[in-house]
Amino acid sequence: MANFQDYLKPDHHGMAENHTRFRRAFAEQRENIARVAAALHPSTVVCFGAGMLNDIPLEAFLRWGAEVHLVDWMEGVLEFGLAAAIVTKTRTGPDCVFCTLDEAQASAYCGSFSEKQPGAGVCTAYDPTRNTTPGCDSYERGSQPHLHTQDVTGGFARAFGDGAQGILAGVDSWRQAFRRGQALSRKAKESVEPLDLADGSIDFITASMLISQFEAEPYRYFSKLAVDTLGTPSAADEKRLKGAMEALRSDLLTTQIDRLGREIKRLLAPDGRCYLSFEMFHKDGGDWYFVQPMAAALQQLAKRFRFDFQTTPESAVVSRYQGVEGESVIHQYLLRHAS
């Protein structure tokens, strides 16, 4: 099994192939976030877990002149996502998010920006890609938006993933593997690497579908490594180990939520808002399953934040998501500081 860094590497080929499907699947999330941006007119935005930007309405942030920071821990995913997200094909022709800005701004976002084509959504340098994803072959990254390839849990999840191979080498039982996993989690908690952004400086933070992933990673990586060494646990093993398995999984999730919550609280301006969305129900084989750990995560965040149903009404809490791996019911909330 690859080390954690390689394990996290995005599959560019798969992402390019599925780009249109993912953009469509995340359309509702993009619209929800754009609606909040239109209500808040933020000057500074941070998108946690921005990944491929499928759920990030960049144009809505730039319309209000916001300074945008995109954060993800997967090496290269933001660069790839950004290049794929800037051009859309409309009925009247291609539309580039950057070319439609004023000229000074457009040059800050694209090093190749030349001059606007009258009546067109792209500049004179526009060169359509020959890839499966839409884009512009002339696009060169400018000084904006700011990309941060970093762990949003302040280094905790990363330190756990990085240490997993080492602690599982030579392990001879599942019980020992989980004991070592717990010790590694304790050690990973010593890691504190906040984003290089000032306290209270961000008007709007998005954490769209991010905590749903916390539920899977880095636990999934740990258990895959353990299976590589120990083989698939028998049904009897699974029954015996259920408590240890759940304890580690829950510890990883709780700590990631705690770390994310702390970072949101630190960065958010006094009147700032954080858009939080996650999968609350998942459809599997015809039945809807309640994603119980997300209810616990929400409860955890509710101790630190208040909910805003003014900027977006309570009727906007639920939406549908038709993903590649099935259908989900998504919950989305706006968090603000507790007064």
Ligand SMILES: C[S@@+](CC[C@H](N)C(=O)[O-])C[C@H]1O[C@@H](n2cnc3c(N)ncnc32)[C@H](O)[C@@H]1O
């Ligand atoms: C389900 S995706 C959200 C959708 C994503 N914005 C897109 O366009 O596809 C979750 C994203 O969060 C990122 N992520 C998960 N855990 C993270 C962490 N601890 N630090 C930073 N990014 C993380 C993943 O790499 C992934 O890109």
